[in-house]
Amino acid sequence: MRSMEDPPHGSRARRLVQARRVGAYLTAVATAAGYDVRRRQGGRAQLAAVTGLSLTTISRTLDGKTLPLPSQLATWATVLNLDHRRMLVESGLIPEQRGPQGVRGEVAVGVLSPDEAMNAWGITDPIIRKTLSGSIAQAIQLQEELDAAGDFGVVALG
Incomplete structure (x- = not known):
């Protein structure tokens, strides 16, 4: 996971936009899956427990401050019962293939x-x-x- 404050590989602005888009998408699908991911509501801690990711990683990802690693995205997809490819397309990380x-x-x-x-x-x-x-x-x-x-x-x- 790379923080948006770290020197990025590629355009910092592009990575920040991607991180925010992924965070918004994961917030929406986690909420739809029944996790209350608003701060201090317990859903973030529940996600940390079921994904094996730290609470800090979960929070920074949902807040759009960090772009998750591919392995972390796979974990999110598995836990939230999402199709991995669909998740990458819907979160804007890869284009729709037609x-x-x-x-x-x-x-x-x-x-x-x-x-x-x-x-x-x-x-x-x-x-x-x-x-x-x-x-x-x-x-x-x-x-x-x-x-x-x-x-x-x-x-x-x-």
């Missing part, structure tokens, strides 16, 4: 999520999926940094 979906062995037109790519490749082991998903997320982040650097310099890796 058009034909590829069948196994074919390349789909458009952008695949890491989960869709792993499904297409037949990767089912949860440890391999988690490792690959983290690597993909890091690769995307590094590419965004390189793209943003353009002709202004090279991004330090490490």
Whole structure:
């Protein structure tokens, strides 16, 4: 999890907008699932207990101050009984994919999520999926940094 005060990877303003959007979305779905997530109402503590995330992490996420890690988003989706991809689309983290979906062995037109790519490749082991998903997320982040650097310099890796 990266605080909005930390030096961000990518545009600080964009990350702040994303964090607020994710926070608003998670607040709405948690409330719909029966958690009273208003401050001091107990719902945030209940979410911390069932997700295994700290109360601080839950609060900063719901308040739009922190953009959760992919593994934390997966935990939220599981606990709130949400489709992982739908949650990413509805919270604004990934665009809605339209058009034909590829069948196994074919390349789909458009952008695949890491989960869709792993499904297409037949990767089912949860440890391999988690490792690959983290690597993909890091690769995307590094590419965004390189793209943003353009002709202004090279991004330090490490």
